[in-house]
Amino acid sequence: MSRRTPKAVVKHMAEFAVAKTAPLLWRSRDRSLVVLMYHRVLPPGDSRLELEQPGMYVHPSTLRLHLVALKQHFQPVQLDHWIQAALDNTSLPERAFAITFDDGWADNFEHAYPVLAAENVPATIFVVSDMVGTGHLFWPERLGTLLRQGLARHAAQLYSFGEFAWLRTLDAQMPSSVQELNPERLDRIINNAKRDDDATLSARVDDMASRLGDSQCPREIELLDWEQIREMTRSGLISIGSHTRRHTRLSDDLTAERLHDEIAESKHVIESNAGCEVRLFCYPNGDATATARALVAKHYLAACSTMPGWHSVRADRYMIRRVAVHQDIAGNKTSFLARLSGWI
Ligand SMILES: [Zn+2]
Structure with a gap:
């Protein structure tokens, strides 16, 4: 027989209370946008999970649960559309949510795209231009x-x-x-x-x-290829953003030339291969310097950081805050809603 520890009971009660009151508190916010940050979507038992960091994935059923819960309280939007509407001062939903995936994993096509299509929720996938379709890994x-x-x-x-x-x-x-x-x-x-x-x-x-020697990486191709990217963008549901050319953390140690290559050239590589406009950028590891931010502002409509929180019309659109969600912190509806509120 399993018994919950007192600590687990308190935690459960706290999460339950947050989940009940959080939607009420959200109503006081003005024209807010919650941007969710995901990486991989893999089903339980998938061999690719064996050596993945806990903060890197959700199961497909968890993604579906998140989308259903979000749609009860927020309107789904494509991130660049919301940013553009805010700039144009046109009408915005009271509360909206946008989905983002970092790195461009092939499992996004395999396991996230079908869920997004079934729930009719748009998303942005940030790809690393020079790693698309190569079989290389981070x-x-x-x-x-x-x-x-x-x-x-x-x-x-x-x-x-x-x-x-x-x-x-x-x-x-x-x-x-x-x-x-x-x-x-x-x-x-x-x-x-x-x-x-x-x-x-x-x-x-x-x-x-x-x-x-012979045990070279990778194990198998784990990142998206251009054909998968084109198929998703053709649907109109998926937008592609840039996550640099080589997943380089943008520090002051990089030369101006390298910074330009990672930020501006990655946009050109993606646009010419994917055949779509790239309007959004995402800083690898959330690392951004003032120089990098300025260059991003020259070439993109907006950019995502890894700083936690919600975005609003008045916030810096080149440092969009996001709510990071993964399986071990948001595996059920209650913990997910608490996570959305920034309580866990
Ligand atoms: Zn990344």
């Missing part, structure tokens, strides 16, 4: 895969290889077997690795892959 997923493969072959001996030794600086107790490499642990390792820049991390992961 360094966090590559790191996870190589660590898993390396541990399976060499166990704790793995860290005696020069290419893997740097991992010891990320966590005092690195996993010594595949069994010890759970998603939470990997999450911590990846977050600690972000102290270094993307070029350094990609080079380190390349070295790790060379050391393991």
Whole structure:
């Protein structure tokens, strides 16, 4: 027999109370827009979940649950349409919501697009132009895969290889077997690795892959290709935004040339391959400098950050706040509504 702990009961009651009162509180807000931030959509048991960070995915049934709950209180809008209407000072719904997906995962086509179509909810997918259709993966997923493969072959001996030794600086107790490499642990390792820049991390992961020889990444193509993108944009339901050319975190260390390449050139690459206009940008990892923001403002209508909260007509449209939702924090309606309110 399972019994809830007192802490769990209190948490449940608090979430229930928030879910009941939150919609009442929302009514006092004026012309607000809630922008939801998703990454991957994968069903339970999918092998791609094995080494994914907990904050990176929802199940398709959870996405549907979110859309149904949102439609009860908010009007679905395409993000760029709402921004344009706010600029034109034309009428806006009292409360609206816009859906965004970061990174351009193939599972967005496979598992999110059918749900969005069934619920008739538009969305924006932010793709990394130079990774579309290539079979390449981002360094966090590559790191996870190589660590898993390396541990399976060499166990704790793995860290005696020069290419893997740097991992010891990320966590005092690195996993010594595949069994010890759970998603939470990997999450911590990846977050600690972000102290270094993307070029350094990609080079380190390349070295790790060379050391393991035939176990090169990727496991399979996990990112969208241009055909899938064109099919979705043709439907009129999906807009494509830019998430840079290489998922580069925009810091002051980048040259002006590189910044221009990541921000302006990515727009051209996507527009020429997808055959649609790209009006929105999204900062990788939410990292934005004043220089980057100014360049984004020159080329785009608006841009999404990872700062939490709701967007409003008076807020900076080049730093749109979003509500990040994922399976372990918004897996049921009550916790989702509480999350929307910024309470959890
Ligand atoms: Zn991203």
